[in-house]
Amino acid sequence: KNEVEQSPQNLTAQEEEFITINCSYSVGISALHWLQQHPGGGIVSLFMLSSGKKKHGRLIATINIQEKHSSLHITASHPRDSAVYICAVSSTGNQFYFGTGTSLTVIP
Amino acid sequence: DTAVSQTPKYLVTQMGNDKSIKCEQNLGHDTMYWYKQDSKKFLKIMFSYNNKELIINETVPNRFSPKSPDKAHLNLHINSLELGDSAVYFCASSHNRFTQYFGPGTRLTVL
Numbered sequence: 001k002n003e004v005e006q007s008p009q010n011l012t013a014q015e016e017e018f019i020t021i022n023c024s025y026s027v028g029i030s031a032l033h034w035l036q037q038h039p040g041g042g043i044v045s046l047f048m049l050s051s052g053k054k055k056h057g058r059l060i061a062t063i064n065i066q067e068k069h070s071s072l073h074i075t076a077s078h079p080r081d082s083a084v085y086i087c088a089v090s091s092t093g094n095q096f097y098f099g100t101g102t103s104l105t106v107i108p
Numbered sequence: 109d110t111a112v113s114q115t116p117k118y119l120v121t122q123m124g125n126d127k128s129i130k131c132e133q134n135l136g137h138d139t140m141y142w143y144k145q146d147s148k149k150f151l152k153i154m155f156s157y158n159n160k161e162l163i164i165n166e167t168v169p170n171r172f173s174p175k176s177p178d179k180a181h182l183n184l185h186i187n188s189l190e191l192g193d194s195a196v197y198f199c200a201s202s203h204n205r206f207t208q209y210f211g212p213g214t215r216l217t218v219l
Binding site: 031033035037041042043044045048084086088094095096098100101 | 141148149150151152153156163165196198200206207208209210212213
């Protein structure tokens with residue numbers, strides 16, 4: 001079993017829809033990361049959080065440490081949001097674990 | 109002005125060869141990383157390194173070795189390349205293990 005599980009694996013949404021991607025982890029963490037990988041392959045770090053909630057533009061990330069769960073929300077989704085979203089955790093043992101990614105397609 | 113750069117972008121080589129991938133960051137970060145992304149797009153960390161500590165993912169074969177000539181560089185050396193080494197390799201850097209900045213990736217193909 002993977003230390004980090006993401007759902008859904010694939011997601012297709014209509015433009016303007018509200019999108020949620022979930023991430024659950026099983027190890028003790030010092031931080032959780034949300035990454036975005038564009039179709040061209042480049043990886044961008046969206047958020048790093050260890051508690052609460054962070055917001056950047058139309059993106060919101062939340063984490064519940066007790067439940068070992070994080071969500072990434074995209075409001076008013078747009079076709080340019082189409083990408084793979086990857087959840088990763090920095091464990092307290094100084095290791096990194098990655099989810100398998102959620103492939104998002106936003107249709108105009 | 110590229111924050112994290114990698115060279116080469118593409119690398120095609122024969123099995124058994126030894127090759128290196130270079131990574132440079134101009135952000136003044138103290139920690140650098142190497143990741144491998146396989147054909148199924150699954151990312152896995154290989155190494156993290158700062159001037160005090162090298163952390164190796166125990167699943168990484170010892171044919172892979174990071175070399176850091178200075179704080180701004182972390183090169184990846186691979187000996188005796190195997191077919192299964194074909195993947196995209198990403199370098200990244202961060203300050204005090206905070207937000208990571210990724211390089212553009214190096215696509216390695218072993219024939």
